[in-house]
Amino acid sequence: MALATDQTTDLAIALAACASGDRNGLRSIFDHEAGKLVAVAQRIVRRRDLAEEVVQEAFIRIWTHAHQYAPERGSARGWIYAIVRNRALNMLRDGKREDLVGEDRLEALQDSEQQEEIMAAWHRLDRDSRLKECLGGLDDTKRRGILMAYVGGYTHGEIAGRLKLPLGTAKSWIRRGLLSLRECMA
Amino acid sequence: MKIGPAHIPTIADEYVLGLLDEAEAARIDAEIESNAALADAIAKARDRFLPLDTNIEPTSVSPALWDAIDRQLPKNADSASIRSVSPRLPSAGNDNTRSGWRAAAISAMAASLILAGGLIWSVTRTVEPLVVAVLVNEAGDVQAVVEDFGNDTASVKLLTDFAVPADKTMQVWTLPSREMGPMSLGLLDDRHSARLSGSALPKPQDTQLYEITLEQAGGSPTGRPTGPILAKGFAKLAR
Structure with a gap:
């Protein structure tokens, strides 16, 4: 995974690895994107612990749904971020933000x-x-x-x-x- | 109801911005797979706004977060969740399905066992259902019981109050076979338990899937489930 030619291509390859059951694929997505993904989730749910919960759930979903990613449906990055965004929005709509x-x-x-x-x-x-x-x-x-x-x-x-x-x-x-x-x- | 081509770009943007309500978003999730123009518009909208996310200052992430993810990963990518009657889209934006369905299934099995016990007790009934399905929500709470009599009649007993907006209705579905796909048993218009009849379907089987979805008033326009799943469960043969 050291050959960082193009990030989006790398992420697409990592998703393909996930789809084939290779955990290194998911690990690579985590290593490259988790810092930003937690920040994006936190900007929505406002709390660090909730943001981590969002990212945790999102990574499980990325793992289980990686086989459904298709390059003709936009960038791998967009697909990954959309999963995190949706988890964060669902958490908001479920009302957890009101608690805080x-x-x-x-x-x-x-x-x-x-x-x-x-x-x-x-x-x-x-x-x-x-x-x-x-x-x-x-x-x-x-x-x-x-x-x-x-x-x-x-x-x-x-x-x-x-x-x-x-x-x-x-x-x-x-x-x-x-x-x-x-x-x-x- | 198909989304008109003229509305696709707007709907796609609003979907990506998270501005659609739950029912609308669920409709998009259901339609995205069969509507290439919609899928394409959503992909474009996603990538259009993506820099607002990717330009964020990354925060430092504790290794404990990876450990927590790693511990929870199912063994292989396919066994993670029960498939719904309606195929749900992956890239789907505001997808409401969660991995909670597995826990739900386990609770459903437990609930079915309890219910089977109850059935043995209730031998005095005049007509016996062929199968009974206990329907649970994502959290695994029992929401409803469907008794299918196999003579084109099914009884649905709601065990909780459902919040149904004025322009929506609850629709009951079953999946007699993969080939047939999901079939409607009928609508629960006033959010009450009901006896539904008139749908001539094959004799219900053990482990047949039953579910209730939220649909627009008058029932799903496509004849297939389009709205969010309120509850679902697998049938057990009454014996």
Whole structure:
């Protein structure tokens, strides 16, 4: 696994190894990606212990479903991250996050921290990245809505509440933002 | 209900952003396999937003996390979970299936044994079911019991309150054989126990799969389960 030519190819090979029952494949994915995957999960579920739980469950799923990964369905990396993201979102929707933001003050504090983190995800994109440029071309509200959903795992309702917009308006703004983004990146 | 081509890019984006509700996401999971345009749009949307994740500052990970994963890995990749009646998609985004089904199956077997005991006791019944299936949720809690009489009638007893949105309904399914695929036994419109009849199916067998899914009002538009699984279990022959 030392031949790091192209990360995505390596990950596709690692997934193929998992599918054939070779644990080294999974270990290699863990060694290369776990640090980021835990961070991504934590950005959504807000707690380190829950984030590790998410990643742990996600790796079991990667192992058991590796044979279903098909290269024509996007990058191996995208497939792996999607599994982690979905586990994190499911945990959020199951309500575990509420357990830790029970107190109003704490919630407000965490919320503003998270808002900063969400915007930071955009600022951190490579300077010449198309995604960065295209997100930059959107109105602030649309950009914020899209980033809150993807980066922070917020629902339509939560986004509407934080942006102080009616739910229907928030939904259609995000939808229009997504359309502009697709057009810009096409 | 097929997703119209014009809506695919929007739905794919919202799916990848995690903005769809549980039922919508489950519908996408069910459709993704048979709809190449949808699968393609989702793959593209995923890769479009991926840099927001991959550019994150990695955190240091304790080796204990790998040990915990390693301990839990099933021996081979295929034995991990019970297959659902409806084939579920791998790359599926907001997939709700969890590995908990195995624990669920074990509880179901235990519950079936208890139930079989109960059946011996209830010999005074006028009509005996051919098979009984105890349906459990992912956590392994008993949710419902299906008694299939084999004469195109089945009785479904709900043992818990299900939360069903106003525009949804519960639909009962069974898998008589791989070749036939999942067949509907009927709808539980008012979330109550019911006697369902009218579906002419082969005589129910031991270990036949039964499940209840959440479908849009009026029942699944495709004639196959499309919504999330609320409960499932395997039949035991009543003897």
